[in-house]
Amino acid sequence: MNILEIEGLKKKFGSHQVLDGLTIHVPEHSVFGFLGKNGAGKTTTMKIVLGLLKADAGEIRVCGERAVYGQTKTNRFIGYLPDVPEFYSYMSAVEYLRLCGRITGMSEKEIRRMSGELLELVGLKGVKKRIGGYSRGMKQRLGIAQALFHEPKLLICDEPTSALDPVGRREVLEIMEQVREKTTVIFSTHVLSDVERICDRVAVLNDGKSVMEGTLEEMKEKHKKDSLLLEFPRKELLKQFVEEPIFQNLLSRAKLEGCQVIIHAKDIEQAEAELIRGLNETRLMPSRLEILEPSLEGLFMEAIQ
Numbered sequence: 001m002n003i004l005e006i007e008g009l010k011k012k013f014g015s016h017q018v019l020d021g022l023t024i025h026v027p028e029h030s031v032f033g034f035l036g037k038n039g040a041g042k043t044t045t046m047k048i049v050l051g052l053l054k055a056d057a058g059e060i061r062v063c064g065e066r067a068v069y070g071q072t073k074t075n076r077f078i079g080y081l082p083d084v085p086e087f088y089s090y091m092s093a094v095e096y097l098r099l100c101g102r103i104t105g106m107s108e109k110e111i112r113r114m115s116g117e118l119l120e121l122v123g124l125k126g127v128k129k130r131i132g133g134y135s136r137g138m139k140q141r142l143g144i145a146q147a148l149f150h151e152p153k154l155l156i157c158d159e160p161t162s163a164l165d166p167v168g169r170r171e172v173l174e175i176m177e178q179v180r181e182k183t184t185v186i187f188s189t190h191v192l193s194d195v196e197r198i199c200d201r202v203a204v205l206n207d208g209k210s211v212m213e214g215t216l217e218e219m220k221e222k223h224k225k226d227s228l229l230l231e232f233p234r235k236e237l238l239k240q241f242v243e244e245p246i247f248q249n250l251l252s253r254a255k256l257e258g259c260q261v262i263i264h265a266k267d268i269e270q271a272e273a274e275l276i277r278g279l280n281e282t283r284l285m286p287s288r289l290e291i292l293e294p295s296l297e298g299l300f301m302e303a304i305q
């Protein structure tokens with residue numbers, strides 16, 4: 001089942017068409033990476049999902065229910081962590097969560113239970129100091145606790161790791177991995193290593209549309225580069241290789257660099273077999289021969305070009 005379905009979403013600011021028919025589907029229990037360069041429209045999309053911005057066209061369903069601008073009905077399913085969460089800095093984490101619970105009408109018993117569980121989850125249990133003295137990472141973690149307070153089915157995080165140092169980043173990612181058991185997580189980012197670390201599905205937003213969507217494996221498979229890398233221990237050997245008539249067919253789409261050559265071919269397995277036959281015949285020995293796996297960065301750059 002899809003927790004979130006966005007179909008044909010359009011949004012223009014003045015003459016700037018930010019979203020131009022965006023369609024994405026977020027399956028339950030996934031950690032979904034919403035990728036796009038700065039200004040691609042990630043925050044705009046999230047605000048429309050939350051009913052805070054009006055779309056020009058398109059439809060959004062959260063847990064099967066239509067999300068409508070200005071109404072907060074579907075927000076009962078959603079926990080939201082903005083890029084810079086704001087708190088009352090004079091409060092402690094416990095006081096702050098208590099306030100959140102009281103505002104939403106929870107019983108004191110429930111507030112105590114949830115605060116205990118969530119502060120433990122985000123590593124802030126027993127921290128007495130005021131929020132004003134927190135690091136960015138601690139604030140982000142408290143933001144997650146707050147966003148999870150009403151046990152949402154979907155946690156939406158807007159660039160949760162962008163401003164954090166490596167330790168803070170790792171802590172936030174670890175929390176996200178833990179919450180996926182109960183909650184689907186969607187997070188926007190342009191930090192590709194974070195996506196590779198925890199996301200099982202990804203959508204890349206470019207020119208207002210999703211230009212790539214799927215699991216990382218699917219994306220890599222689909223966009224598998226038809227490339228073979230060959231490296232020789234010395235430049236003269238590469239020269240010899242390049243001049244051998246037997247390899248000319250393979251070298252029609254090749255790129256040379258240093259002691260390496262990258263060969264592109266439509267059928268990579270066939271090219272590899274042909275290459276190995278030729279190497280045997282010519283007794284030329286490369287120090288490295290491998291089929292190149294596309295990296296997320298390569299795919300991302302290709303998608304946003």
Ligand SMILES: Nc1ncnc2c1ncn2[C@@H]1O[C@H](COP(=O)(O)OP(=O)(O)OP(=O)(O)O)[C@@H](O)[C@H]1O
Pocket residue numbers: 013014018036037038039040041042043044045
């Ligand atoms: N209220 C607004 N009025 C006019 N333009 C806006 C408004 N909100 C956003 N924009 C523009 O829409 C585009 C998309 O902005 P958005 O914040 O959604 O991008 P983003 O992908 O979240 O970027 P970032 O990674 O930098 O946060 C940007 O060019 C931004 O300047």
